[in-house]
Amino acid sequence: MKDALKVAVIGGGSSYTPELMEGIITRFAKMPVKELWLVDIEEGRHKLDIVGNLAKRMVRKSGLPMEVHMTLDRRRAIDQADFVTTQMRVGQLGARKWDEHIPNRYGVIGQETTGPGGMMKALRTIPVLLELCRDIEELSPDAWLLNFTNPAGMVTEAIHKYSNVKSIGLCNAPIGLHKWLMNLYNTPAEHIYTEFVGLNHLHWVTRVEIAGVDKLPELLARREEYSAGNVPPSEWDPDFLVSLGALPSYYLKYFYMTDAMLDEQLVSKVHGGTRAEIVQKVEAELFELYQSPDLQEKPKQLEKRGGAYYSEAAVNLMESLYNDKRDIQALNVVNGTTLDFLPEDSVIEVNCVVTRSGPLPVAVTKVPESVKGLTAAVKTYERLAIDAAVQGSRELALQALVHHPLVPSVRVAKLMLDDLLEAHKRYLPAFFSRA
Incomplete structure (x- = not known):
């Protein structure tokens, strides 16, 4: 077992990086990261400098023998790395705004990982991450790629299908749920057991046990729920929730409460801005804090970001892989025979x-019959969208949209797809390269 680890963070200028830094520092005795490389692109240089200098101050305060490097040279950072983490956003928050606004014009949910907006994020992201995988295959073939770039499940499936990189996808929802239950x-935490069934941002919690006692019926009857800042609060129907027999992910509100969620989006768009615009304000405040030379720790305000705990989840996974901990975590992995109603090579969240x-x-013990159809439908959309991203195929992208449960018709899908592709043209060269 190596006693000096190298970690490369793709998207190192992210506002989440201080949380990642905190986790790496806290666990240094169990996971000796001696080199941390923060990587970004030219457009992110300013944020990289701010975050990187904060990371250096955090290390200096800790007194640990760790080097923090900031670079735009991805290959140099990846070379001989033990772990590569990804927290990137192709097109930044400006692209996310169109993912939200354009579907709303057509009376469709606009969200960065669910529905048409999620597909566009996948189309922009998958080709870039597959390029990254080519570098990892060449420079660090034994490295683990820990992906929490959204849509995490689709991105992880694309990596497994189109590269030889060892990759695991992860999300903040499971760790967030555990903190809420605590x-x-x-x-x-050691007294809590939960069972996850489904896909990234489309999962159901089918068991909740506290010190061995089944608490799921209680949570369902009281309509207790864990939510996040990036999904508006809307109350579940009590009869539906109890009869479902599982605690749905807050992202499932987009499917089960589409009318209410769309109304909330349209009202927010007029009065407070969509989630992308809200996040831009939160990030501006965070980076203002990060610039202070007196700041030497992760600020509390970071928890306002919808992805709070993403980085903690990544460090948990890193430590478990390094130390062979054999603990249980909810991750995005290749299905195999775990969910027998989905293709074996698809990526699931369990x-x-x-x-x-x-x-x-881990073998699942409960899969409600009522969730199988929606899971299979969304997986069909995901697989079409992944191939569309790799091939630059408008035809496959159209099929993906039409077969997504949130898209009402072929006509709407075609019009919306044309607008979305045009809005993101600079990030989708493969879709515009044909005569």
Whole structure:
């Protein structure tokens, strides 16, 4: 086992980086990261400088023998890395704004990972990440790629299908749920067991046990729910929730409460701005804080970002892989035979035992019959969209949109796709390269 690890962070200028830094510093005794390389592109140089200098101050305060490097040279950062993490956003928040606004024009949910907006983020992101994978294959073939670039499940499936890189996808929702349950029941994490079934941003929690006691019926009856800043609050129907027999991810509100969620989006768009515009304001405040030479720790305000705990989840996974901890984490991994109603090579989100050789999916004990159809439909859309991204195919992109449960018709899909592709033209060269 190596006693000096190198970690490369793709998208190192992200506002999440201080949380990642905090986790790496806290766990240094168990996971000795001696080199941390923060990588970004020219457009992100200013943020990289701010975040990188904060990271250096955090290390200096800790007194640990760790070097922090900031670079625009991705290959130099990846060379001989043990772990590569990705937290990138192709087109930055300006592109996310169009992912939200354009679907709304057509009376469709506009969201960065769900529905048409999620597809556009996948189309922009997958080709770039596959280029990154070519570098990893050449320079660090044994490295683990820990991906929490959204849409995490689709991106991870594309990496497994089109590269040889060892990759695991992860999300902040499972760790966020555990923190919420810890607070709700005033209990430590080791007393909590939850079972996840589904896909990234489309999962159901089918077991919630606190110190061995089944708490799921109680949570469903009280309509208790864990949510996040990037999904507006809307109350579940009590009869539906109890009869479902599972705690749905807050992202499932887009499917189960489409009318209410769309109304909330349209009202927000007029009065407070869409989520992209809100996040731009939050990030501006964060980077103002990050610039202070007196700041030497992760600020509390970072929790206002919808992706709070993403970085903590990544460090948890890193430590478990390095130390062969064999603990259970909810991850995005290749299905195999875990969910028998989905293709074996598809990526799903389920509990896994994390070993040094990688995560091993845990057999699920409960899969409500009512969730299988929606899961299969969204997986069909995902697989079409992944191939569309790789091939630059408008035809496959259209099929993906038409077969997404949130898109009402072929006519709407065609009009919306044309507008979305045109808005993101600079980030989608493969879709415009044909005569």
